[in-house]
Amino acid sequence: MSRPANRADWADDEEFDDPSALPPQQVTTNKDGTKTVVSYRFNDDGKKVKVTRRIKTTVVREQVNPQVAERRSWDKFGLEKGHAAGPSFDTTSVGENIAFRPSVNWKVQAAEEEKAGGEKGSMKDQLKDKKVKCRICSGEHFTARCPFKDTMAPIDEPTAGGDAGAEEPAAGGLGATSGSYVPPHLRKGAAAGGEKMAGKYEKDDLATLRVTNVSELAEEQELRDLFERFGRVTRVFLARDRETQRAKGFAFISFADRDDAARACDKMDGFGYRHLILRVEFAKRS
């Protein structure tokens, strides 16, 4: 794309007023010592792209012994021979940030995390105090094992299992209400099955609180401390202004458990924090 633009080839006619010429790079120095570099380039599709970069330069001075300093001036060799100084993209990249904080009871924490993350643990918890109940006679056996199986029709009571409540029969049996076929994803209670696809993000959303009217001086750690009393907090997001690094006045708190979130929502709504009264509600899914 960087071919000379003033070539008067007939095929280039339409480019004649020169859209291929890129505006020059602009460098402005900001008040806080950072630099803003605005440059233009073409992307792979041949479209013009404006790239704005803000660069903060910090000079780190380090004392090293003379040998190390001498080595810094070495030329590259082997496969790297002749390459420019600085890391090259094909061999060196920067990975995702890893939070590493050593702790004595690391194992316990890890186990907890496992429990929260793994489907198995939570499912077990759900089913812990569930009892088998027959749909025909409400006895403590499976419906298929019911002695009255052949003689009685199911009682017209919608509940089948403990906590799933009224939604249960639709998930299990086909819609008993009308004769027409109901596709699985439209059946009541089938939503749970569909939700699995989205994985934990979906689940996360359900236990996320939106906190507004947060002080400008708020800190993520403080918020975490405030909310941690109600249960395990998996994520704290405090919106900050890019320029000033001050809080913008709202934050999202994700809990591992929805019940904890509900409790926190209840208790923390109207809580006075840093001379402002917090407003806490469940985050709406966007």
Add this chain to the structure above:
Amino acid sequence: MRPILLSGHERSLNQIKFNRDGDLLFSVAKDKIVCAWWSANGERLGTYNGHQGAIWTVDVSPNTVLLATGSADNTVRLWNVKSGECVKVWDFPTAVKRVEFSPDGSRLLAVTEKRMGFLGTIAVLDIAYGNGQGGNLEAQAEEPTLKITCTEAKATVAGWSYLGKFIIAGHEDGSVSQYDSKTGDQVENVQAHEFDHQINDIQFSADRTYFITASKDKTAKLMSTRNLAILKTYVSDTPLNSATITPKKEYVILGGGQAAMDVTTTSARQGKFEARFYHKIFEDEIGRVRGHFGPLNTVGVHPKGTAYASGGEDGYVRVHHFDKPYFDFLYEVEREQLKR
């Protein structure tokens, strides 16, 4: 901390090594090149080309003038660190699994494989440094000055004790032995790990008075160099390939994971492809660092204790510069001690 990913190798890593100042990092893998990296930013300084087979081991001389590598092409090669030229090739009858410079840099040991009727040996070579300005490095002794033959179980790894007085070797059968580095006589032999569980790595503390072994039997042991007494045992839940002792903080880092052949049948989560941090004194596991897609074959720590690097079966080297929580972490008893 943000790891720096170094992807200069096409195959699984075999060993990584920081030089004594910690500014350079050398890595060798099953492909035929040796890479040198700046540890601060992950820039590749260069490669050393010449080997014909997988490279099993690398070590750099204390003054960062010479680099030694041992390879499956049955040679030990000596390189000029600065220019990348090969200055010397020693031929051996079998593959070389481990090389290490003595603390003063005047000798080099090479552990050779037991194969094709040849017994495993530890050969010691004298190393000269030319005129001191990086010239005439080619003048090296032709023949090893010492050859220790391991008649019972072959040595898999070896290293030098303090002052180069002993050679400490880890064996295939899980034992650790101490040889006199002058005469080559075996002074002591201790069954440190479970029988028939190979020792995969030995790394020394800064003063070389103690060292850590990593074994297939899922444990790492801290042992005294002088009498091979087992000082500490770190128990993990996976076969260990490498272990190192961190300076500055009292930790050890263990690297391991399932054997490469079992990896495809397990997910990355179960595979335990993490660097494990244990407290050196209390023997507790204090944290793990994730990131690799395969078992960790080698871990190395910056001599100043500010960073560590790990090389995995996945072909990546990950360099981690520690951040504040790492240095701040103290046990309750340590904190009380400090207050006094």
